[in-house]
Amino acid sequence: MAVTMAGDWLVTFDVPGDAARRAVTRALEPHGFRVAHSVFRLRASTAAVDRIVDLARPALAGGHLAAVPSCTRCWSNTLGQDYEPEPDNGWVTW
Known part of the structure; x- marks a missing residue:
């Protein structure tokens, strides 16, 4: 059964060639x-x-496209809010 309700999607692609990138x-x-x-x-x-x-499929030869459903929390992260608080010592420790 297909979901028909509108949702938020993250779509990313990587294709070789400027013409293909413009088409996607x-x-x-x-x-x-x-x-x-x-x-x-x-x-x-x-x-x-x-x-x-x-519509994008003809331009994807030699590349890929990923369409991933996204939750509200992930959506707000994309708009600039932190997904989780940064630790006091940062993300990378030595």
């Missing part, structure tokens, strides 16, 4: 916003994400 970007831009060069946030149903991936 054109498929994603109308449906969300760019978080990083090849990372987008979408608000879409599973069926809509399937259609978007189908």
